[in-house]
Amino acid sequence: MSGAYGSTFATWRAGAEAPWQAYTHHAFVEGLRDGSLPRSAFLAYLVQDYVFLRHFSRAWALALMKSDTLEEMRTAATTVDALVNHEMGLHVETCARHGISEAELFAAEELAPNLAYTRYVLDAGVSGDFLDLMAALAPCVLGYGEIGARLAAEKAPDTPYGEWIATYADAEYQGVCEAVGQMIDGAIAHRLGDAPEASPRWSRLQAHFTRATQLEVDFWQMGLDAA
Amino acid sequence: MSGAYGSTFATWRAGAEAPWQAYTHHAFVEGLRDGSLPRSAFLAYLVQDYVFLRHFSRAWALALMKSDTLEEMRTAATTVDALVNHEMGLHVETCARHGISEAELFAAEELAPNLAYTRYVLDAGVSGDFLDLMAALAPCVLGYGEIGARLAAEKAPDTPYGEWIATYADAEYQGVCEAVGQMIDGAIAHRLGDAPEASPRWSRLQAHFTRATQLEVDFWQMGLDAA
Amino acid sequence: MSGAYGSTFATWRAGAEAPWQAYTHHAFVEGLRDGSLPRSAFLAYLVQDYVFLRHFSRAWALALMKSDTLEEMRTAATTVDALVNHEMGLHVETCARHGISEAELFAAEELAPNLAYTRYVLDAGVSGDFLDLMAALAPCVLGYGEIGARLAAEKAPDTPYGEWIATYADAEYQGVCEAVGQMIDGAIAHRLGDAPEASPRWSRLQAHFTRATQLEVDFWQMGLDAA
Amino acid sequence: MSGAYGSTFATWRAGAEAPWQAYTHHAFVEGLRDGSLPRSAFLAYLVQDYVFLRHFSRAWALALMKSDTLEEMRTAATTVDALVNHEMGLHVETCARHGISEAELFAAEELAPNLAYTRYVLDAGVSGDFLDLMAALAPCVLGYGEIGARLAAEKAPDTPYGEWIATYADAEYQGVCEAVGQMIDGAIAHRLGDAPEASPRWSRLQAHFTRATQLEVDFWQMGLDAA
Numbered sequence: 001m002s003g004a005y006g007s008t009f010a011t012w013r014a015g016a017e018a019p020w021q022a023y024t025h026h027a028f029v030e031g032l033r034d035g036s037l038p039r040s041a042f043l044a045y046l047v048q049d050y051v052f053l054r055h056f057s058r059a060w061a062l063a064l065m066k067s068d069t070l071e072e073m074r075t076a077a078t079t080v081d082a083l084v085n086h087e088m089g090l091h092v093e094t095c096a097r098h099g100i101s102e103a104e105l106f107a108a109e110e111l112a113p114n115l116a117y118t119r120y121v122l123d124a125g126v127s128g129d130f131l132d133l134m135a136a137l138a139p140c141v142l143g144y145g146e147i148g149a150r151l152a153a154e155k156a157p158d159t160p161y162g163e164w165i166a167t168y169a170d171a172e173y174q175g176v177c178e179a180v181g182q183m184i185d186g187a188i189a190h191r192l193g194d195a196p197e198a199s200p201r202w203s204r205l206q207a208h209f210t211r212a213t214q215l216e217v218d219f220w221q222m223g224l225d226a227a
Numbered sequence: 228m229s230g231a232y233g234s235t236f237a238t239w240r241a242g243a244e245a246p247w248q249a250y251t252h253h254a255f256v257e258g259l260r261d262g263s264l265p266r267s268a269f270l271a272y273l274v275q276d277y278v279f280l281r282h283f284s285r286a287w288a289l290a291l292m293k294s295d296t297l298e299e300m301r302t303a304a305t306t307v308d309a310l311v312n313h314e315m316g317l318h319v320e321t322c323a324r325h326g327i328s329e330a331e332l333f334a335a336e337e338l339a340p341n342l343a344y345t346r347y348v349l350d351a352g353v354s355g356d357f358l359d360l361m362a363a364l365a366p367c368v369l370g371y372g373e374i375g376a377r378l379a380a381e382k383a384p385d386t387p388y389g390e391w392i393a394t395y396a397d398a399e400y401q402g403v404c405e406a407v408g409q410m411i412d413g414a415i416a417h418r419l420g421d422a423p424e425a426s427p428r429w430s431r432l433q434a435h436f437t438r439a440t441q442l443e444v445d446f447w448q449m450g451l452d453a454a
Numbered sequence: 455m456s457g458a459y460g461s462t463f464a465t466w467r468a469g470a471e472a473p474w475q476a477y478t479h480h481a482f483v484e485g486l487r488d489g490s491l492p493r494s495a496f497l498a499y500l501v502q503d504y505v506f507l508r509h510f511s512r513a514w515a516l517a518l519m520k521s522d523t524l525e526e527m528r529t530a531a532t533t534v535d536a537l538v539n540h541e542m543g544l545h546v547e548t549c550a551r552h553g554i555s556e557a558e559l560f561a562a563e564e565l566a567p568n569l570a571y572t573r574y575v576l577d578a579g580v581s582g583d584f585l586d587l588m589a590a591l592a593p594c595v596l597g598y599g600e601i602g603a604r605l606a607a608e609k610a611p612d613t614p615y616g617e618w619i620a621t622y623a624d625a626e627y628q629g630v631c632e633a634v635g636q637m638i639d640g641a642i643a644h645r646l647g648d649a650p651e652a653s654p655r656w657s658r659l660q661a662h663f664t665r666a667t668q669l670e671v672d673f674w675q676m677g678l679d680a681a
Numbered sequence: 682m683s684g685a686y687g688s689t690f691a692t693w694r695a696g697a698e699a700p701w702q703a704y705t706h707h708a709f710v711e712g713l714r715d716g717s718l719p720r721s722a723f724l725a726y727l728v729q730d731y732v733f734l735r736h737f738s739r740a741w742a743l744a745l746m747k748s749d750t751l752e753e754m755r756t757a758a759t760t761v762d763a764l765v766n767h768e769m770g771l772h773v774e775t776c777a778r779h780g781i782s783e784a785e786l787f788a789a790e791e792l793a794p795n796l797a798y799t800r801y802v803l804d805a806g807v808s809g810d811f812l813d814l815m816a817a818l819a820p821c822v823l824g825y826g827e828i829g830a831r832l833a834a835e836k837a838p839d840t841p842y843g844e845w846i847a848t849y850a851d852a853e854y855q856g857v858c859e860a861v862g863q864m865i866d867g868a869i870a871h872r873l874g875d876a877p878e879a880s881p882r883w884s885r886l887q888a889h890f891t892r893a894t895q896l897e898v899d900f901w902q903m904g905l906d907a908a
Contacts, residue, residue, distance in 0.1 A: 057304065058808070061291040064284065064307060066581050068658075070333055077284065077311035080291060084304035106297055112899065116793055119800030126807060127520050127739070129583035193654050200647050204522075218793065285581070293808050295885075339672065343566055346573030353580060354512070354747050356810035420881050427874050431749075445566065511745065511758065518742040518761060524787055531738065531765035534745060538758035560751055 004174070005142045006181030008188050011197065012138060012209040019213040023139065024147050028220035033151045035159030038227045042161065043098055045223030048114045050091045050105040052219070055118035057083040059137060062122060066130040069190060075183045082176070090167065113222040117215040124208050131191055131201070134184050135208035139216055144168045145177035231401070232369045233408030235415050238424065239365060239436040246440040250366065251374050255447035260378045262386030265454045269388065270325055272450030275341045277318045277332040279446070282345035284310035286364060289349060293357040296417060302410045309403070317394065340449040344442040351435050358418055358428070361411050362435035366443055371395045372404035458628070459596045460635030462642050465651065466592060466663040473667040477593065478601050482674035487605045489613030492681045496615065497552055499677030502568045504545045504559040506673070509572035511537040513591060516576060520584040523644060529637045536630070544621065567676040571669040578662050585645055585655070588638050589662035593670055598622045599631035685855070686823045687862030689869050692878065693819065693890040700894040704820065705828050709901035714832045716840030719908045723842065724779055726904030729795045731772045731786040733900070736799035738764035740818060743803060747811040750871060756864045763857070771848065794903040798896040805889050812872055812882070815865050816889035820897055825849045826858035 003010060013020055028045070031037025057080055064076035092102045121140075125133030148168025155165055167173060192199045230237060240247055255272070258264025284307055291303035319329045348367075352360030375395025382392055394400060419426045457464060467474055482499070485491025511534055518530035546556045575594075579587030602622025609619055621627060646653045684691060694701055709726070712718025738761055745757035773783045802821075806814030829849025836846055848854060873880045 054300070057300070058292045058294075061288040061303070061307065064288040064311070065292075067285075070329075073281070073284070073311050076288075077307050080288065080304050081308035084291070084300050102297075112797055112896075113793070115801055116797035119804045120796055122804055122807065123800045126803065129586070132583070189654075191653075191655055193652075198647075199645075199653075200643075201645055215793075339567070339570055339669075342574055343570035346577045347569055349577055349580065350573045353576065356813070359810070416881075418882055420879075425874075426880075427870075428872055442566075508754070511754070512748075515742040515745040515757070515761065518765070519739045519746075521739075524783075527735070527738070527765050530742075531761050534742065534758050535762035538745070538754050556751075 004178050004181070005145065006178075006185040008184045008196070009138055009142050009181050012135065012206060015206045016210040016213050019210055019217060020139075020143075023143055023213050023216040023220070024150070026217060026220040028223050029147055029151070032161040032164060033154055033159065034156045035161065037161065039160075041223050041227035042164075043095070043100070044226035045220075046091055046095055047100065047105060047108045048111055048219075048222065048226075050088060050095070051108055051110045052114055052118060053083055053088050053091065054106075055122065056137075056140065057088075059118065059121045059125060059133065062125040063130065063133055063137070066125060066133060068130060069186070071183055072130065072187055075179060079176070079180070094163075111222055111226070113215070113218040117212070117219055120215060121212060124212075128204075128208075129191070130187055131205055132208055134187060135205040136212045138180075138184065138209060139212040141180050142177050143213070143216060145174055148173060231408070232372065232404050233412040235411045235423070236365055236369050236408050239362065239433060242433045243437040243440050246437055246444060247366075247370075250370055250440050250443040250447070251377070253444060253447040255450050256374055256378070258451075259388040259391060260381055260386065261383045262388065264388065266387075268450050268454035269391075270322070270327070271453035272447075273318060273322055274327065274332060274335045275338055275446075275449060275453070277315065277322070278335055278337045279341055279345060280310055280315050280318065281333075282349065283364075283367065284315075286345065286348045286352060286360065289352040290357065290360055290364070293352060293360060295357060296413070298410055299357065299414055302406060306403070306407070321390075338449055338453070340442070340445040344439070344446055347442060348439060351439075355431075355435075356418070357414055358432055359435055361414060362432040363439045365407075365411065365436060366439040368407050369404050370440070370443060372401055375400060458635070459599065459631050460639040462638050462650070463592055463596050463635050466589065466660060469660045470664040470667050473664060473671060474593075474597075477597055477667050477670040477674070478604070480671060480674040482677050483601055483605070485678075486615040486618060487608055487613065488610045489615065491615065493614075495677050495681035496618075497549070497554070498680035499674075500545055500549055501554065501559060501562045502565055502673075502676065502680070504542060504549070505562055505564045506568055506572060507537055507542050507545065508560075509576065510591075510594065511542075513572065513575045513579060513587065516579040517584065517587055517591070520579060520587060522584060523640070525637055526584065526641055529633060533630070533634070548617075565676050565680070567669070567672040571666070571673055574669060575666060578666075582658075582662075583645070584641055585659055586662055588641060589659040590666045592634075592638065592663060593666040595634050596631050597667070597670060599628055602627060685859050685862070686826065687859075687866040689865045689877070690819055690823050690862050693816065693887060696887045697891040697894050700891060700898060701820075701824075704824055704894050704897040704901070705831070707898060707901040709904050710828055710832070712905075713842040713845060714835055714840065715837045716842065718842065720841075722904050722908035723845075724776070724781070725907035726901075727772055727776055728781065728786060728789045729792055729900075729903065729907070731769060731776070732789055732791045733795055733799060734764055734769050734772065735787075736803065737818075737821065738769075740799065740802045740806060740814065743806040744811065744814055744818070747806060747814060749811060750867070752864055753811065753868055756860060760857070760861070775844075792903055792907070794896070794899040798893070798900055801896060802893060805893075809885075809889075810872070811868055812886055813889055815868060816886040817893045819861075819865065819890060820893040822861050823858050824894070824897060826855055829854060 028037060028041070031041070060076055060079045060083060064073060064080065067073040067076055092105060095105055096102070121133070121136040124136035145168060148165055148170075151165045152169035155162065159165070188196045192201065196202060255264060255268070258268070287303055287306045287310060291300060291307065294300040294303055319332060322332055323329070348360070348363040351363035372395060375392055378392045379396035382389065386392070415423045419428065423429060482491060482495070485495070514530055514533045514537060518527060518534065521527040521530055546559060549559055550556070575587070575590040578590035599622060602619055605619045606623035609616065613619070642650045646655065650656060709718060709722070712722070741757055741760045741764060745754060745761065748754040748757055773786060776786055777783070802814070802817040805817035826849060829846055832846045833850035836843065840846070869877045873882065877883060
């Protein structure tokens with residue numbers, strides 16, 4: 001299904017095979033699938049993910065600052081709004097049901113693997129251009145889409161994490177992934193032409209994608225360790 | 228009416244009396260009011276204002292990057308989305324009716340007073356913090372609200388610019404101004420406490436507000452000169 | 455002589471022929487050459503140029519933030535240090551001889567053409583990558599080298615501006631130009647390969663170079679107008 | 682001895698007592714002092730520290746971009762130059778003696794605790810102002826000064842790490858610490874006045890200092906773990 005996320009993503013994903021497998025099939029993910037993930041690990045993850053979304057929305061705001069075309073601007077503006085005014089709200093609701101308030105979420109201590117990941121992504125954009133930022137943002141956006149779609153098909157009927165899985169498996173989020181993937185393909189063509197892998201910049205873009213994927217692995221692990 | 232935009236704005240506005248008058252009562256503005264503004268000046272302005280909105284939305288994206296509270300984040304995210312996915316579209320529609328396409332708008336040459344203004348605002352944020360950026364953003368957002376409200380009351384019945392006036396006079400835009408003004412008051416209190424004018428930073432914030440107001444004067448003049 | 459500044463500069467320069475001529479042969483420049491430039495224009499320029507150097511050094515600091523290789527880092531670090539700890543000092547000395555203190559220089563009102571230029575250069579870097587910034591920085595660094603070298607050969611024996619001319623004509627500054635030009639050639643090859651003009655990015659880089667050149671024309675004109 | 686580094690540092694240090702102790706008396710530091718640190722740990726640290734210096738010099742470049750006074754600009758410009766053109770060279774020489782080339786250093790894989798630290802510092806500056814950046818930069822600059830001065834007094838006569846200790850204990854580096862500490866005091870007074878701890882911003886500045894101190898602890902630990 002991830003073919004729907006565009007050709008750039010497919011190439012980057014193939015270029016990070018081992019870390020991509022470690023990320024998308026992490027024990028945390030498998031615990032969501034079969035329901036064996038401890039509730040405490042899930043909640044610790046949710047709290048950190050709320051802090052993550054705060055900085056991830058800042059990274060998409062940076063993407064808007066570095067956009068070159070109308071399509072790039074619109075995708076970034078829509079994503080910023082969706083993250084801040086929608087997805088952060090979903091976390092607030094879920095956490096509220098488990099007795100964690102929004103003020104607690106906003107004030108939660110940011111653990112080191114969380115901090116490392118978002119600041120790396122932000123600096124990929126600050127130090128480079130729109131493409132560097134996209135390569136560092138892609139593993140989160142598109143990896144969650146891939147994980148959601150797979151878990152929706154493979155999940156245990158009684159996993160208590162069906163709602164989380166549905167969030168990323170449903171048509172709306174899959175549509176976001178397809179739009180972002182298509183926009184990235186356009187951004188690549190706009191800047192590197194029709195043979196982007198021949199560009200001297202390709203190895204650096206791949207390095208950003210691979211590093212961000214490794215930081216996703218650390219993020220899941222942080223959730224398990226915090227349980 | 229501008230009292231509704233908060234106490235910080237009221238103080239900054241009082242601290243920039245002469246340029247604020249020059250901005251809000253510029254010959255271009257009076258020409259909108261009484262209908263004497265040449266159509267060619269209005270169209271030249273609209274084209275430049277489209278380019279302006281592109282960079283102004285980048286400045287609000289920077290505001291999101293530099294936000295410290297949920298309210299700041301939400302105001303910035305909502306504004307970014309409104310500018311890119313709504314207000315830029317309004318300009319496209321208006322220009323389309325006068326035979327100017329969106330591609331032409333996006334590719335329009337940015338005149339020097341336009342460039343000077345937006346890049347100054349962006350750099351106020353890059354070089355400073357959220358407050359520096361707000362002081363530089365405020366004259367545009369809130370000045371247009373003040374101009375729109377006044378012109379709605381004073382306009383000639385037959386001015387052809389009634390639609391432009393209504394855009395900034397109507398309840399929706401006035402609500403944006405009130406929300407932004409309130410958010411700025413909160414941002415000031417959050418960082419400078421309850422006696423912000425006693426802070427050593429106040430003079431620099433006032434300087435940003437005053438400079439941005441002067442750059443608004445240059446922007447109207449650019450519209451007249453381009454006719 | 456400008457061939458010594460590298461092949462990228464030669465191409466950009468050829469791509470901005472009319473504005474480059476307007477910049478390097480501006481009436482202000484010719485007044486330096488033949489000595490006819492009013493002293494008041496020169497001093498007004500010097501004061502603005504001091505403010506310019508302050509923000510230009512910020513742009514070179516941004517270049518260091520966006521460097522990818524050791525050579526880029528070293529060139530940027532050396533330039534930052536030279537601008538802040540050496541060239542700004544030269545302006546201070548010259549101005550002091552004419553009764554203008556350093557505190558006055560640091561507090562001087564920045565005129566609009568000055569503001570427009572430096573903020574444009576800074577935003578070229580913020581919105582793009584190292585190459586976008588280099589394309590916007592090059593006209594100042596290398597144009598002054600070209601002007602200095604030409605005026606040293608063509609100047610009237612009795613022009614009172616011999617010291618200014620010598621600053622940019624002498625071996626030290628020419629060496630800086632050669633090093634920067636060579637570094638830019640390397641930065642281009644590092645990111646765009648050996649056929650950089652075939653890259654989709656080339657037109658944008660040329661646009662930055664051309665725009666910055668036009669902003670140099672406005673800067674000289676500001677000096678004349680301020681007399 | 683650290684009283685010489687200014688009153689702001691003294692207050693921040695007192696506000697981070699436990700992590701400051703964990704940082705300045707880490708097992709890695711004690712191993713440098715008594716000579717028990719494995720050579721492999723030291724070399725692993727040196728390689729990571731070279732990568733660290735690369736990004737730390739970028740953070741000082743950002744400080745120059747966000748400077749408000751001549752003193753701030755000069756301190757930042759001098760530090761950038763010292764880090765890139767001097768201190769990185771010292772690491773190159775030391776590593777060369779142990780068979781590690783500069784190209785290897787520049788290409789070394791950046792470990793996660795290293796990445797987390799520098800990107801956090803950079804983002805403190807991007808998201809905030811000059812003071813936020815200084816609060817995040819201070820633990821490294823001034824902590825190394827404090828560690829160097831203490832170890833010079835307490836070191837075992839036969840520790841093989843005398844040269845490292847001397848680098849940070851000698852008058853030149855201590856002078857840097859005093860100048861930076863004094864500049865920070867000035868920067869605080871310039872923006873927050875003479876009762877800075879009463880400012881609503883103080884808690885956030887303290888949080889940056891404390892977090893950066895914790896990231897220093899992780900950095901030493903990374904050196905031990907890599908042995």
